[in-house]
Amino acid sequence: xxxxxxxxxxxxxxxxxxxxxxxxxxxxxxxxxxxxxxxxxxxxxxxxxxxxxxxxxxxxxxxxxxxxxxxxxxxxxxxxxxxxxxxxxxxxxxxxxxxxxxxxxx
Amino acid sequence: xxxxxxxxxxxxxxxxxxxxxxxxxxxxxxxxxxxxxxxxxxxxxxxxxxxxxxxxxxxxxxxxxxxxxxxxxxxxxxxxxxxxxxxxxxxxxxxxxxxxxxxxxxxxxxxxxxxxx
Numbered sequence: 001x002x003x004x005x006x007x008x009x010x011x012x013x014x015x016x017x018x019x020x021x022x023x024x025x026x027x028x029x030x031x032x033x034x035x036x037x038x039x040x041x042x043x044x045x046x047x048x049x050x051x052x053x054x055x056x057x058x059x060x061x062x063x064x065x066x067x068x069x070x071x072x073x074x075x076x077x078x079x080x081x082x083x084x085x086x087x088x089x090x091x092x093x094x095x096x097x098x099x100x101x102x103x104x105x106x
Numbered sequence: 107x108x109x110x111x112x113x114x115x116x117x118x119x120x121x122x123x124x125x126x127x128x129x130x131x132x133x134x135x136x137x138x139x140x141x142x143x144x145x146x147x148x149x150x151x152x153x154x155x156x157x158x159x160x161x162x163x164x165x166x167x168x169x170x171x172x173x174x175x176x177x178x179x180x181x182x183x184x185x186x187x188x189x190x191x192x193x194x195x196x197x198x199x200x201x202x203x204x205x206x207x208x209x210x211x212x213x214x215x216x217x218x219x220x221x222x223x
Binding site: 049084097098 | 167206209213
């Protein structure tokens with residue numbers, strides 16, 4: 001079965017850039033979405049179709065996808081960005097989520 | 107405004123059955139792809155099932171043969187019938203609406219299912 005691999009945790013200082021990776025076989029051939037989930041809340045899509053931001057999502061969040069790796073980049077990270085982030089893609093009629101990355105803003 | 111409201115969760119013994127409901131407003135369930143996604147306590151997101159607008163259904167291997175996704179067009183409601191429940195099915199269950207490019211653009215608040223004796 002298809003797997004998406006994310007680092008369990010990423011730490012960043014306020015104002016710096018955070019990068020969260022998502023790896024999978026030929027992931028660049030698929031569309032990747034990213035979800036933000038804060039404690040006790042439902043997931044919220046922050047990036048879809050690799051690079052697109054839904055309305056209301058700050059421009060400091062951006063996405064890329066090439067080869068075997070998709071990346072969520074948060075520029076000028078703020079305390080409010082501290083959350084769990086999940087990548088997601090479709091493979092052979094199955095929806096796959098990455099294991100999630102806890103972003104800590106120190 | 108799009109809203110999804112899950113209900114039906116609770117405490118159930120192993121081997122038991124439960125039916126979850128997801129009431130939708132602001133859009134038509136039958137015209138969209140709808141999924142159930144679950145999250146075990148302290149764990150990540152796990153896709154459970156999807157129903158396409160045309161009625162085709164798919165399931166994760168972990169629930170295939172035990173869970174059934176369905177919808178009631180007259181009530182604009184999505185369901186998940188869960189049979190032969192196991193301890194490992196304990197999770198918050200979310201319903202989600204598929205949006206553009208295979209993403210999920212709206213999620214419900216979730217309903218907790220606890221399988222324990």
